[in-house]
Amino acid sequence: MKTQTAPGPTGTASADLKIVPRRHLGRWIGAAAVVLLLVWLAVSFSRAKIHWPTVQEYLTVPVLIQGIGVALLLTAVAMAIGLVLGVVTAVMRLSKNPVVSGVAWLYIWVFRGTPVYLQLLMWFNLALIFPVIGIPGLYSGRMIDILTPFVAASIGLGLNQGAYTSEVVRGGILSVDEGQTEAAQAVGMTRLQAMRRIVLPQAMRVIIPPVGNEVIGMLKTTSLASAIGVSEILSEAQHIYYVNNRIMELLIVCAVWYLGAVSILSIGQFYLERHFAKGSSSRQLPMTPMQRLTSIFGTKRKA
Amino acid sequence: MTTNVLVRAENVHKSFGLNEVLKGINLEVNSGEVVCLLGASGSGKSTFLRCINHLETLSNGRIWVGDKVVGYRQDGNRLFELSDKEAARQRRSIGMVFQRFNLFPHMTVLENIIEGPVLVNKVKPTEAKRHASELLARVGLEGREQSYPRQLSGGQQQRVAIARALAMKPELILFDEPTSALDPELVGEVLDVMKDLAKSGLTMIVVTHEIGFAKEVADRVAFMHGGEIVELGPPLEVLGNPQHERTKAFLSRVF
Ligand SMILES: Nc1ncnc2c1ncn2[C@@H]1O[C@H](COP(=O)(O)OP(=O)(O)O)[C@@H](O)[C@H]1O
Ligand SMILES: [Mg+2]
Numbered sequence: 298m299k300t301q302t303a304p305g306p307t308g309t310a311s312a313d314l315k316i317v318p319r320r321h322l323g324r325w326i327g328a329a330a331v332v333l334l335l336v337w338l339a340v341s342f343s344r345a346k347i348h349w350p351t352v353q354e355y356l357t358v359p360v361l362i363q364g365i366g367v368a369l370l371l372t373a374v375a376m377a378i379g380l381v382l383g384v385v386t387a388v389m390r391l392s393k394n395p396v397v398s399g400v401a402w403l404y405i406w407v408f409r410g411t412p413v414y415l416q417l418l419m420w421f422n423l424a425l426i427f428p429v430i431g432i433p434g435l436y437s438g439r440m441i442d443i444l445t446p447f448v449a450a451s452i453g454l455g456l457n458q459g460a461y462t463s464e465v466v467r468g469g470i471l472s473v474d475e476g477q478t479e480a481a482q483a484v485g486m487t488r489l490q491a492m493r494r495i496v497l498p499q500a501m502r503v504i505i506p507p508v509g510n511e512v513i514g515m516l517k518t519t520s521l522a523s524a525i526g527v528s529e530i531l532s533e534a535q536h537i538y539y540v541n542n543r544i545m546e547l548l549i550v551c552a553v554w555y556l557g558a559v560s561i562l563s564i565g566q567f568y569l570e571r572h573f574a575k576g577s578s579s580r581q582l583p584m585t586p587m588q589r590l591t592s593i594f595g596t597k598r599k600a
Numbered sequence: 601m602t603t604n605v606l607v608r609a610e611n612v613h614k615s616f617g618l619n620e621v622l623k624g625i626n627l628e629v630n631s632g633e634v635v636c637l638l639g640a641s642g643s644g645k646s647t648f649l650r651c652i653n654h655l656e657t658l659s660n661g662r663i664w665v666g667d668k669v670v671g672y673r674q675d676g677n678r679l680f681e682l683s684d685k686e687a688a689r690q691r692r693s694i695g696m697v698f699q700r701f702n703l704f705p706h707m708t709v710l711e712n713i714i715e716g717p718v719l720v721n722k723v724k725p726t727e728a729k730r731h732a733s734e735l736l737a738r739v740g741l742e743g744r745e746q747s748y749p750r751q752l753s754g755g756q757q758q759r760v761a762i763a764r765a766l767a768m769k770p771e772l773i774l775f776d777e778p779t780s781a782l783d784p785e786l787v788g789e790v791l792d793v794m795k796d797l798a799k800s801g802l803t804m805i806v807v808t809h810e811i812g813f814a815k816e817v818a819d820r821v822a823f824m825h826g827g828e829i830v831e832l833g834p835p836l837e838v839l840g841n842p843q844h845e846r847t848k849a850f851l852s853r854v855f
Contacts, residue, residue: 479655480702480761484716484768485692488685494719498706576706576748 308411314475351546355554362478364530365554370520371450375519378455383462388492390467393583399462408460411458412452414521420453421525458515465507469500501573509566513559530554604631605801606666606772607652613660614827621647623827624661626706632773636814636835637807640823645807648824649774650806653694654687663819665694666773692720695765698778701757703749706759709736709760710745713767721768728767735763739793755786759793766797767774773797775806795806811854815839823847 355361382404389401408416424440431437444452473496481491523532533549571585603641607629617619617638621644628637637645647676650656663670668690672679682690682799704712713735714728723731729745736742739759742806743790749757757780765773775794779787791813798804798817814821814835821838825846 349837399651420700474702476698476702476775477704480696480698480704482655482688482691483653483694483696483698484764485688486716488687489684490688494715495704499704573706576750 322553333466345545345548347545348543351415351543352549352553353507355547355550358537360528360533360537361530361550361554364528364533366514367447367527368529369558371454371519371522371527372373372448372512372516373443374451375454375458378451379458379462379511379515380508382459383466384497386459386463387466387470388489390463391470405460405463408457412519414458414524416457417450417453417525420444420449423449440492445524446522449521449525450527454515454518454522458511461511462508465501465511466504469502469504470496472503473499498573502570502577503568505570505573509569510563512566516558517555605629606633606644606698607805608647608664610663611651611661612648612651612658612663614644614656615659615792620659621827622651622659625827625829627822627829627832629772629803630819631803632801633819634804634806634817636818636821637805637824638809638811638814638821638850643824644827645824648775649696649805649807652772652774653691653696653783654682655696665690689721692716692768693771695768697758697761697765697771697773697775697778699777701749701754701761701781703757703761703764705749707748707754708745709741709747709749709752711767712749713764716768717763726783732763732767735766736760738766738796739763739790753786754782754787758782762790762793762797772803772805775804775808777807777809779808779810809854811839823850825850 354469386401386404389397390405392398392401421444423444427440430440430443470492477495477499478488478491481495482488486494519527519529520531522529523535530551534551538544538547568585604626607627609625609627611789612622612625613620625648627635634666637648639645643733647656651658652665652670657671657755668674669679671682671687673682673686674680681789704715707715710729710732713732714723714725717723717728717731718725733742736744739762741756741763742761743835744752744756744760749760752760778794779790782790787810791810792811793802794806795817806818818835821835822829822831823838823842823844823846825844830844831842831847838847839851842851
């Protein structure tokens with residue numbers, strides 16, 4: 298019987314070949330740099346005589362918890378307004394009716410073109426232009442009673458957000474193949490039905506990551522609302538440190554709360570993205586933490 | 601003998617800007633007839649099909665489907681342009697199958713098929729699902745209700761697309777090169793389904809490059825060139841003994 302030579306230039310049997318893993322030098326250098334930076338920061342913070350018990354104490358103070366609650370509520374309301382307006386104006390901008398698309402264009406032009414801080418101040422002072430509002434014969438009220446700081450901030454942040462979201466949604470809609478609308482129309486759907494049932498659900502995959510970004514941005518932008526008297530967390534913290542002078546401690550407390558809130562929002566975004574990835578190849582579906590755990594243990598068991 | 605004309609195109613013109621793509625098309629298709637449209641790429645076949653279900657608006661001329669003018673509501677001797685809603689209503693009785701399937705990727709096979717009937721025709725979901733399963737069996741895909749389009753081969757996707765069109769119980773189905781995007785070994789399964797539909801008496805207008813299919817299934821074949829129908833007749837005449845030099849040239853290239 299003839300022995301067959303193994304393939305390969307040297308003819309070594311494959312059992313004798315040893316694999317040397319790549320060394321990832323960059324990762325090690327990077328990790329070392331990060332550790333050094335953290336050590337330096339820790340040293341600086343400890344030298345600055347931050348009174349950590351104060352931080353701990355103020356972490357659970359009711360006004361601050363209420364403050365982050367207000368920030369979250371304002372985020373939710375403003376984003377809801379922004380999303381609805383964004384979707385409506387994005388669809389309007391793609392309309393064949395020049396009046397409809399023109400109105401949407403004008404809205405985006407105005408609300409993207411002026412600082413959100415300015416817009417907040419204008420909403421808050423709207424009573425200077427419209428002292429009373431109402432539906433003639435049915436209802437009327439004084440503007441300053443209706444437009445409380447929270448309402449003014451919700452409308453101001455929401456309308457500003459809508460102008461940005463509109464462009465994100467429009468991009469999402471344009472990313473969906475024209476053939477989808479045609480196929481929907483071919484089964485008798487109107488353009489609006491096709492948009493709602495076929496195009497928008499697919500556009501969501503493109504829309505959610507940037508909108509998630511904007512939700513997080515919004516949470517932080519709510520701190521501007523303190524300028525018109527909304528008692529959100531940062532303004533409450535300032536009220537406290539004006540009195541007790543524990544400036545850095547209170548700012549750290551705020552940072553902790555913001556980070557916590559952002560983390561929760563990111564988790565929400567993760568599951569939302571998974572939901573709208575329906576029908577795409579499973580390769581693109583990120584694993585849930587549970588699936589990740591089971592997959593790790595699964596491979597361990599196999600090994 | 602009375603023949604029942606379902607589709608009548610009269611002097612159909614269509615321009616995109618200065619580019620005149622359809623230059624006066626006349627065609628009558630009888631109820632239950634299968635007409636294949638042949639012609640080189642760019643000769644206006646897709647545009648003509650799209651005009652029939654009002655995905656494009658005519659520049660000139662008229663198309664009737666049944667007793668209705670496509671894209672208009674007739675009142676005495678006046679034609680009123682249809683609103684989007686009315687146009688959608690008119691399209692319900694006309695199915696369309698696209699070259700690139702255009703299934704809804706975020707919906708399962710079942711959802712793809714029942715979407716139109718449930719949303720547009722207000723059929724009860726249970727009834728729509730039952731009908732969908734029947735249609736899936738008819739196109740040879742029983743049991744694939746819960747698959748997503750991405751999990752299916754091209755041929756399977758196109759058969760789902762045919763089932764989706766059938767679910768609306770159309771009186772006419774338009775096929776725009778239904779097998780052109782398929783791997784050669786998958787063409788047969790789609791053509792088989794279409795042959796079956798033709799036998800069942802459905803009225804079909806089929807844009808295709810499958811000469812064999814046209815020969816076997818079509819009642820008449822129309823050959824398009826430069827936005828006109830230059831030859832029209834039974835398949836054996838047009839394909840076996842073409843008169844127009846363009847038809848001859850095209851057929852010699854295809855075979
Ligand atoms: N939406 C459109 N806008 C401009 N030109 C178009 C459009 N659709 C088709 N055309 C032009 O019309 C001609 C015929 O196209 P088409 O009907 O798709 O031909 P076929 O289906 O026979 O290949 C082509 O020259 C094409 O460029
Ligand atoms: Mg074509």
